[in-house]
Amino acid sequence: MISIPPGSALADAVWAALGTVLDPELDEPITELDFVESCTVSPDGVATVGLRLPTFFCAPNFSFLMVADAYDAVSAVEGVTRADVTLADHHASTEINGGVAAQAGFVKSFEGSDQGEAVAELDNLRLDFFRKAALAGQDRVARPLVDAGVGPDELSDMNLGEVPPSSDLVRMRERRAALGLASDDSAPLLIDAEGNRITPGQVPLHLRRARLQRVGIETNGEFCKSLLEKRYPVAK
């Protein structure tokens, strides 16, 4: 049960802010993944958010990113005086919750911890997963075109401005922008990891790779959702 006081604009704004927080590995918002267990805002603007994950051993780095991102997103909402974001039932809850509350960063949060230590912040890890998301996005956007009979020559030539608008296209542009890759209308639809246009001869294998990437991410999402359902059954 999400106990947002009905009719409260501030509570809605906090929820919307949480909707911008992604599970970096699954490339989906934590609100849609049902990772937000509770979210309340007090009359004096204190937002209290409880997060949960599919298993006790979910990777601590991704877990940290979600809690920290949720903290940042909620804190930035106008009218929120304090954000209190915590992760429950996780092997590194103590380090993550304490570190995020103290704005300590990942390395400092795990300093001297029994859970192992970190040597760097998570920016590069996050970028690795944006790259995966940008590749999977090419399957999402190009697959309908392939199904409609668009061939390798045309696909190779095609720019983003020529692709029919869709939420998948918006999402792919956002991931490319985050990576510093061209995402405007003149950017190629199909690109390699460095942003170079895929040649007609490379199109079939490239599309195979993009589809595999998408299957990989989406299968992980299915595992996470089904495990979460078992861990936190919804009362029927």
Add this chain to the structure above:
Amino acid sequence: MYEKDGEKYFVVDSHSHFWDASRENWKPGREEFAKGWIDCFYGYHQLGPPETHWDYERYLKVSAEDFERDMFIEGHVDHVVFQSTYLYDWYTEGFNTADKNGGIKDLLPQYSEQITVNGRFDPREGDAGLKRLEEDSKKWNLKGVKVYTAEWYEGSRGWRLDSPEAYRFLEKCQELGIKNIHAHKGPTIWPLDKDAFSVVDVDAAATDHQDLNFIIEHAAIPRIEDFCFMAVQEPNVYAGLSVVIGGLMHARPKFFAKVMGELLFWVGEDKMTFGGDYNIWVPKWQVEGFVDWQMPDDDAFTDYGKLTTATKKKILGLNAAKLYDIPVPAECQLDAGAGAMA
């Protein structure tokens, strides 16, 4: 052996356990982790068909009689390969050590020839670990090991297969005639800021040890794409289907189809091996379900190939039998059965 529609399938369950997660075995002071571990497994257990679900207490530890029934009597399994997972950090006597797994040979002597015990190694144990690998090899006639790169060991939270320390152990395996390296990627590895599931270390290790086979369990889920990109280039890298069949075939059939389609394309039917992952799940429904299974006809799956009877025979047993030199009766060979090609 499993027989259906005139075809006989030789079944090798190449990823099995005889574990002890009972409360008595939870290490004092580490109960939270011991419980967290088995709870996580229990979550996966519930992804199987509801009628196969067990209650939690039974799940913690099974008896030799349970094992006999679930594998050999009801489970259609002809040969089982035990993969050891030690986890001494959380379980006083270990979770499922080679000794614990192998102990079942004494408890079920009539099945002794149908049981292969795999060992393990951990390069962080240095010379003492090498010595132990030699002893285990002698004791169990090892043909394979399971390595768990995310295992906790003293202050360390993981290791890499392509490190010089690991290469000493891989060379020892070559020397001892251990040719199958089953690798499992896990969620906690040092340094914590790196991707714990990355398979990049397997790539180099496989290239540098062409006479060893690297079976990546669970097809490296959640990094199946990285695994496939690598496996397509490495002739000695295999996909272990433990968790793929158990975790997806019933719970998420469409994704099971997609994952199978991708694995068949990138890795190929000659390099995929069945593993039931007992007792996360029992093998019966997995074997029967897989023999009955086919790539759906919907448009979304038209790019993926259909499975032949030969594909299924290879995956369920013949591929692993080859890796472990397990004799296969003539009636279960590819050239036997109703669907045999002239």
